[in-house]
Amino acid sequence: MIQRSQLDLRKFVTPEFICGHGALRLAGRYARNFGMRHVLLVTDPGVRAAGWAGAVGESLTEAGVSFTVFDAISPNPRSRQVMAGKEAYLAEECNGIVTVGGGSPMDCAKGIGIASSSMRDILTFEGVDRVPVPAPPLICIPTTAGSSADVSQFAIITDEERKRKIAIVSKTLVPDISLLDPGPLTTMPRELTADAGMDTLSHAVEAYVSNASSPMTDVHALEAIRLITSALPAVLEEPDDLDLRFSTLLASLHAGLAFSNASLGAVHAMAHSLGGAYDLVHGRCNALLLEHVMAANYEAASDRYERIGAIIGRGESTPAEKVAVFRRALGVTETLAEVGVREDAIPALAEAAYNDPCMVTNPRSLTCDEIERIYMHAF
Ligand SMILES: [Fe+2]
Incomplete structure (x- = not known):
């Protein structure tokens, strides 16, 4: 049996989050509050086709924040997709990330953030507390109710060469804010x-x-x-x-x-x-x-x-x-x-x-x- 005591030292990490109908439309306001000028909008083709990436883009535009869409992401996101996203982030001179989608775009967005700030291959961060440089500001808008990447300090990335998933666990992966809106779940x-x-x-x-x-x-x-x-x-x-x-x-x-x-x-x-x-x-x-x-x-x-x-x-x-x-x-x-x-x-x-x-x-x-x-x- 496990011996637990409520007196054991514990830490509890959580992002700021807003939940309720219409939360998605706050993306632009928060991007501006975080000082984002040009955003990498990380999503996937399905979420884009359903219209949710467009809705987030409209919110950004209304707030005067420009953006580049990155949607070359599959289920079980691959390390090379993260690194392609990092190249896009740097080439477009972004200074913040907004992600709308399920666990795959959100994990990929987290990976793009730390790979960009540390200028390292994503696979080198495998394990617990191995991210030395904080990531750029990150706003998550989940479109599924499952992965919880929008509140967690986890990102799971697939190493295609070794055919295995790596887990990256770090407080730097906790989003700066998550916008939890039931609307996108309906598709x-x-x-x-x-x-x-x-x-x-x-x-x-x-x-x-x-x-x-x-x-x-x-x-x-x-x-x-x-x-x-x-x-x-x-x-x-x-x-x-x-x-x-x-x-x-x-x-x-x-x-x-x-x-x-x-x-x-x-x-x-x-x-x-x-x-x-x-x-x-x-x-x-x-x-x-x-x-x-x-x-x-x-x-x-x-x-x-x-x-x-x-x-x-x-x-x-x-x-x-x-x-x-x-x-x-x-x-x-x-x-x-x-x-x-x-x-x-x-x-x-x-x-x-x-x-x-x-x-x-x-x-x-x-x-x-x-x-x-x-x-x-x-x-
Ligand atoms: Fe899971």
């Missing part, structure tokens, strides 16, 4: 809504059982679990309902505040490994792993898992079984084999997961063999 397709929601649930569960959890992070983790498990099934039925979308955004905010300060665990370590090797959707990887990691970890934090189970639903089943029922009800029903994972790849996946920084705060230490067995349960 998320159903599958992405479900995957992003399962990412939120995974963040909250992992933060709550993390061996770096604290009373400050617990309250946010539990509220995130309550909000996402009640709002997510409903929002899939009513995708245009702004109140329901806002509940999922609040859940993502609470989960982000929790995990940014308590870190994560084996679900994310194993999802990063899968996403790096197979370029799979991050939230889907978490969704397929969460219940199996909960079962493997249960004895190390049984009280905490039982509390999670009690929030998710009544009945005699285990917390892991309740999560399994929940995700199947969302339509997330595949196995790892069905999403293309090969059985003979599992030892290498387990080794990468074992070395992921998120594994450090898992409530129990897992061997490579144990990690392989968890992958096999999800297989």
Whole structure:
């Protein structure tokens, strides 16, 4: 069992944020307040096509701030995309970054910021507290309710050559302000809504059982679990309902505040490994792993898992079984084999997961063999 004391020294880092309908339209005012003259507007083609990058651009123009759009970003953003963004930032003589999108543009924007200020390759920042120079001012406007990159001190970037994801953890990655608006969430397709929601649930569960959890992070983790498990099934039925979308955004905010300060665990370590090797959707990887990691970890934090189970639903089943029922009800029903994972790849996946920084705060230490067995349960 983990021994925690509320008297342990803890730090809690959070950005300034504004949440509510219409928050996106404040982008220009805040860019001007931060002294931005020319902005790199970081987004992706889907968000641009949905009109949200244009709406942010209008707000910037109204405030007298010029901008250059950078949208050459894929899901699971690559290191070369970050470095191309850094070149654009420098060539266009930008002095601030505004990003509108899901976790991929936001993580890429964070990477562009630190790569530009330190003039270094993004892959050299891997690990905890390895960013020596502060990034330029950053405004985040999320268009999904899941990644929580808009409040976290994390950025996850894919190293294409090594086919793995690196985690960069630094206070310098916390945005200067995040504008949390439910409007942009309404254009998320159903599958992405479900995957992003399962990412939120995974963040909250992992933060709550993390061996770096604290009373400050617990309250946010539990509220995130309550909000996402009640709002997510409903929002899939009513995708245009702004109140329901806002509940999922609040859940993502609470989960982000929790995990940014308590870190994560084996679900994310194993999802990063899968996403790096197979370029799979991050939230889907978490969704397929969460219940199996909960079962493997249960004895190390049984009280905490039982509390999670009690929030998710009544009945005699285990917390892991309740999560399994929940995700199947969302339509997330595949196995790892069905999403293309090969059985003979599992030892290498387990080794990468074992070395992921998120594994450090898992409530129990897992061997490579144990990690392989968890992958096999999800297989
Ligand atoms: Fe995540």
